Amino acid sequence: MTGKTTGIVLGAMIAGVSAGAAPADHYTVGDLAKAMEALKAKAAATGGAADTLATYNNHHTMLSYRTKDGTAEIHARYADMFYIVRGKATLVTEGTLEGGHEESPGEVRGSRVAGGKTTMLGEGDVVHIPAGTPHQLLIAPGEELLYFVIKIKEHD
Structure with a gap:
């Protein structure tokens, strides 16, 4: 192939990939704060609410809001990655x-995680919790927590 032909073939290949690619998702802090208002109403009775934002091949994204402690849990197949948008928690x-x-x-819930390691989380923090790891978020009275969640499939 000549250089010109190679360029045309590569250009067509790139255009084909681009044309079939899914669009990128983008959430600003403002978008997430606005979505928090809807979650606040859902959370009024229980102290927590979450909405799935998007589902992909091996993961999905969520936005969660809490004013009370979360349930203790273990996910057999999914890791959790949290980004703290607003507030703080243990x-x-x-x-x-x-x-x-x-x-x-594959989803186990309990009353609490006993004898665990505590980590203080605040705005801007990111945490990865591997599949199979017991975990729980504790919210101090009067506090609120808004966090972006990526649930990543680690095991079948």
Whole structure:
């Protein structure tokens, strides 16, 4: 092939890839803060609410809002990655899940994580919780937490 022909073929290949590619998703802090208002109304009764934002091949994204402690949990197949948009919380990881019961396949919920490691989370923090790791978010009275979640499939 000549240089000109190679350029045309590569250009066509790139155009073909671009034409079939999914659009990029973009959420500004303002978008997330606006979405928080809707979550606040949903969370009024229970102290927590979440909405799935998008679903992809091996992960999905969510936005969660809390004013009360979250349930202790273990995800057998999914890792959680949190980005704290607003507020603060204490994350308890590792340790032992007490009162555990399977809520759905691969999803165990319990009353608390006992003997775990505590980590203070604040605005701008990012945390990765591997699949199979007990974890729970604790919210101090009067506090609120808005966090972006990426649930990444690690195991089948």
